[in-house]
Amino acid sequence: MVMSDMESAPAAPARIAGVDEKILAERAREAASTRRDVLFDVSRLTVSYADVPALKGVSLEIYKNFVTAFIGPSGCGKSTFIRCFNRMNDLIPSANVDGTILYHGIDLYGPEVDSVEVRKRIGMVFQKPNPFPKSIYDNVAFGPRVLGWKKDLDARVERALRHAALWDEVKNRLKASAYSLSGGQQQRLCIARCLAVEPDVLLMDEPASALDPISTTAIEDLMHELKREYTIVIVTHNMQQAARVADMTAFFSVEVDEEQDRRTGVLVEYDATPTIFTNPGDKRTEDYVTGRFG
Amino acid sequence: MSVTTESLGSRSHGDRVRGTAFYVLLLVSVTIGFLLLGVLLVDVIRKGIGYVDPTLLNEPNSSDPNKAGAGPAIRGTIYMMILLLVMVVPIGVGTALYLEEYANRERWYNRLLEINIQNLAAVPSIVYGILGLAFLVRGIGLGRVLLAGALILTLLVLPTVIVASREAIRAVPDSIRQGAYALGATQWQVVWRQVLPASIPGIATGSILALARAIGETAPLLLVGALTYVAVNPTLLGSYTALPVQIYQWIARPQEEFRVLAAAGIIVLLVILLTMNAFAIWLRNRYQRRW
């Protein structure tokens, strides 16, 4: 991975589809002022479903307290990739993961690693809000309860809801069904649910794609707040969103094997977000971010 | 213009006649069952309602039709229902959970298990009676007791409960499971705290329908000895009889008075069963969730 020097990131030429230069400049400043501690070290990761590779040979590093975005056209394996970080792919019997993901230097797919322990530290928010068919309170309390954290449950729930900027909206109806919330509120409830188990990392798989613009803004603002304490990895198909929230951006693409009729995702380029959007090193990235493809 | 209209009209005329005839045939097919059900209900009520009285509900059977009742049979059926509920629901739901949440479909033994359950659902009920006769009554020498009858009915409706429970469990969207796993829940925590609570209405509906089917069963009970005279309340390991068996016994008598008594017994049985059915359907409509 070639990392360009953050200080000398060039002023953005105005050729990117709808991405504000000021935002990118801000991203660059922020990234420059944050120390880069490697949290995840992925090397040569290949994921196959029933022996057909969906994603091939991905290597990259993810830094602590950064927001890292995975972008790319549909079918490029970005969702498959993010699910490797908390071993959600384990739940698909035909899925097979090769290569290593080191987390704090421990291989997540090592023989003695327990997927349940992994998921306690690495939470996930899904594309469609998926609150449990229970009350708002019970949704947030579910995680602490399964971990056996019974002390100060009320305080923990309140803290998680405040963190997710939802407390003021729901504090008077904690016993109401989670389904009574709006889509955007439901998604923030799902974030609160993750925060209640005090994870290290938040994985977000297109968290705003099913939401209206106002709710999307709320979620994006929340990410800015949360990255001070958490490391966030987000999959998005929305480039503006990546530009707005991410410090680092990885662009994935699809390689089509006509003969075998297979589509395999590959990592094309990974760099600081301003670089990806203003000065990409690969023609495919440039085509994608300028809207010529995808 | 007029030619077109005419040809359109003439063509649709023949089609209309045929279409209407077909529609009438379909209506007859649908309604014939209900029509007969209606006739059956009226017939049974007309014959038997006069005999539905405290004697019928409390007294034991007797050779005098005016003194004969179905008290022990009704209580036998109720006890059997409780025993069934206790046995068939845990085993049925357990099997359904295993198949839906744990079993790897790729494995041959799990596929065999599924086919086995489908096949068991279609085995004639009298064959279950033979199983009970060979293993329970004679084999382990349990004798012709209430427990033997309840065990056989449990096995008989187990496939129905499994199928209904599986459907209810399958209807719980995967996003719920994923959400729970992503919080660090173990598989059993996901199943016990999310999947099972969300599928309870469906499981309850299916179980009640299965239970209603079980307590209306007669044939297997004939072989495991429900056809006995019982004067007192049945006990777990004592001789017993059940309402449908008592009804059969009355039908089998040549005297007209016992036929009337049978009709009265049928009214009681149908009231119990239709109440259960209605409750199950109400439960389904009330708690049905569209995910």
Added chain:
Amino acid sequence: MTAQDATAAAQPEPIRLRGERRRWGEDVVKGILALCALVSVATTIGIIIALVEPSIEFFREVSIVDFFSGDRWAPLFTPASFGIQPLLVGTLVVTFWACVVCLPCGLGAAIYMSEYARPRVRNVLKPALETLAGIPTVVFGFFALTFFTPLLQDLGLGVNVFNVLAAGLVVGVMLIPVVASVSEDAMSAVPQELRDGAYALGSTRLQVSTRIVVPAAISGIIASYMLAISRAIGETMIVLIAAGGIAKITFDPREQSQTMTAFIGATGIGDIPTGSIEYKTIFAVGLTLFVITFAMNMLSIRLVRKFREIYE
């Protein structure tokens, strides 16, 4: 919780991703659930053993050739005779008359529900059919004996007090919901595009139903037929009550006749001694019944899988 707290909590404490201990509870639970699943396997094995073992003893005493070729069934008489043909014929005739009712009516009901009925009507019909399917067979038997047979007598058909016709027709009524529900499942699985394509070519609803939907759902319909036939063969109470108790070879539905199931029921009621030849006949006849219905069920299950595979 501030940023400092979070880092402080994460950093000094070494990261452990190993399970604190092996989760025995999880394995125990899986084991218990698998045991539940084994109950149904044990049931099948139990049925087979229960049927086969006494049958082997039975066929030591009665030759298997006599059993299938004999045309006289009189196990309780002296001299006893063990030709199963009368029971097979009785079963066949009952099944035939049941099919006369349930195959067309079940299919018609399924077409109506899948192609004609508005959702509201369907939402009433389905539970109503379930209720019909939930009526105990002893009730249907009573109905056949005390209402249907007198009705047939009044019509001047000259039927016996116990007769196969009334029993068979009532079995058929009982099976309408069975045919209807499985067939309707298969028809609902036919993709809407097929129908739309036919309607776009100017087909009527009748043509779409009979030429598009029924052929497309044919494996499911046949499966429902197999299931219904299997159920008719295995039905006990209606025939035991209404068809009489004399085993004889007759194809006249106005006569009385005994089926395999009715024989098992009638013989099993009495307290016959274990080990006697009469006792063993129950199992030999039961095995015959089981083999026939098993074959039909397996065929039906395979056909259902086929239509599921095509459209799902």
